Amino acid sequence: MLRAALTVVTIALSSLAHAETKVPSSQAEISLGFAPLVKEAAPAVVNIYAKRVVEVRESPFQGDPFFQNLFRDFGAARPQVQNSLGSGVILSADGIVVSNYHVVGMATDIRVVLNDRREFTAEVLLADEANDLAILQLNDPEEMPYLPLRDSDSVEVGELVLAIGNPFGVGQTVSSGIVSGLARSGAAAGTGQGYFIQTDAAINPGNSGGALIDVNGDLIGINTRILTRSGGSNGIGFAIPANLVAEFVDQAKAGNTQFEKPWAGATGQPVDADIAESLGLDRPGGILISALHPESPFLAAGIAPGDVILAVDGNPITNGAEMIFRMSVAGLGGTAEISGILGGEPATRDVALIAPPEVPSRETVQTSESTVLPGVVVSNINPALTAELGLPLKSEGVVVHGLGDFGARVGLRLGDVLLAIDETQIESPTDVEEALRQASRRVSMLVERGSRRVTLRFRL
Structure with missing residues (x-):
């Protein structure tokens, strides 16, 4: 009966181009399960400890269901250290590591701990919030264990997979499952805007950045997030496909510090x-x-x-x-x-396949100290800036992409398109400088925010 069941599994696995068709020949082989695979792959999956410094405002209205939103920028800002815990995967013998942006993005101190307890510091080579990926370089690495990347387009629904990471900080953990879906676009919550491999292998907080591997130990994806209402793993996890990871690695090795994706326009x-x-x-x-x-x-x-x-x-x-x-x-x-x-x-x-062009050339102005809103950064809109700020395709005019010290306090947001200040129509970045220099004590600003027009009024 057991041998018949194993034969069924073998037939299922035989459809996988990378899997070896073999029925276990002894009780010892049956009892091993995934142990040989885990023993080979686990050393290349690392724990990542990251620190970042953020500006936090202490507001007397914090916790108030109404006033905390009205006065979110109230109070003095002070620096605060945040710690994050996640996982990563070594991709080359010279210490190239991939993880998630939400694990290491904006980090000032990154510590990478291997399965054998060796520790290394690391630097971020390239990071991208939209795709939730980051490429790291270990400092002074030795000969490192690593996982090979598999062509993720060859992955099929129903393949056996293992998820390896550090959930809840308890230490390296392995969970098994299958590929339960492909081409999951926008299915995961958060900032990720990508295209995912779905798995029912348990993925929990701390698994982020860990490995999703096939039965040959090849990396097919980087675990990124789960779909959950309770906060725990409900059998719907998502991994970023290995083919996109490979492009990130290529750009990092080419010296890019930001991921450049082709622009469709x-x-x-x-x-x-x-x-x-x-x-x-x-x-x-x-x-x-x-x-x-x-x-x-x-x-x-x-x-x-x-x-x-x-x-x-x-x-x-x-x-x-x-x-x-x-x-x-x-x-x-x-x-x-x-x-x-x-x-x-x-x-x-x-x-x-081109990057968004700087056509027309970007003209950037930072408002001077002689204006009512010093330090606000504005530029004329072109395709490159449209892609950078996520503006609508046909946006035109002058956009805010720096708030200075007071912009947020008067209601400005990054990505606002300035249409008019008081009675002055805004057609170029220099118009903003001139209008704010001549503004009276009562200022009115008309901005386009997404599909809405908003009037901001403030008094000096």
Whole structure:
């Protein structure tokens, strides 16, 4: 009976290109379970202890359900040390480590502890909050154990996987499960905007940045977060695919300190059943392009609003996050093959993978001490700044991307587009300096915030 059950498992595993088909031949092999695999992979998974200094305001209204929101910037700011605990994975013998941004982002002191209790300090080479990834370099590393990266596009639902990390700070722990879903875009809570591998292997706080490995010990993803209402693992965890990790490592080794992803310069909506029927498509899927920036590489390749994008480099897509993921994995500098219904006919186009351009050139002004709001930083909007601040595609004018000492107190926010100050229409960054220098004791500012227009009034 046991041998028959093992044969069923072997048949399931035989569909995995990287798995070795073998029935355990002895009771000793059966009792080992995943032990040989864990013994080989665990040394490359590390614990990470990070410290960061943040500015904290002590407000007398803290805890009040009404006034704490009205006076969130009230009170003097003072520095406070925050500690974070997470996991990481060594990717090369020379000490390249990958972890999550929310573990090491903005950290001033990082300590990495190996499974054999050796400790190293580390520096962040590249970090990106949107993708929740960070690449570290260990200081003075020895010959390090590491995990090889597997092509995450070859991963299939139902594969056996192990999650290795340091949940709740109790020490290195291993949990097992399967890949329960692929192409989970935006399914995880938090700042992550990526494209995830879903697993039912238990992932808890502290597992962040740890390894999700297959039955050969190859890294298929970096554990990042869970979907939960209780705060505990409910069998829905998410990992960042190894292919995106590989692109991060390449950019870090090239000297990038910020992750550069290709810019589409396009907006669209997923093609659901109703849209598919109206377009004469046989099934839902893909993205209906609704708008393109004049500098968009899609527009330059001959793609127009109303076209439907179905695949990037042969990989089907269903939403914008998947499209950007596929472009990010391909990397900057080359081209991506875009397939879809273009101009009413099935077609493909080669689209250049470019960074958001600085067109027109960025003009930046920091308001002087002679103005009513010194230290506010404003710039004219271009594609690079639009991508940096997450502005709507067709934003124009002058945007705030530095608040100075008093900007937040009068209600300004990063990403506000300035339309007018008092009676002066704002058309360039120098207009802001001039208007704030001539402002009276009562100041009125009209800003565009997302899809809303907001008037800020304050008195000096």
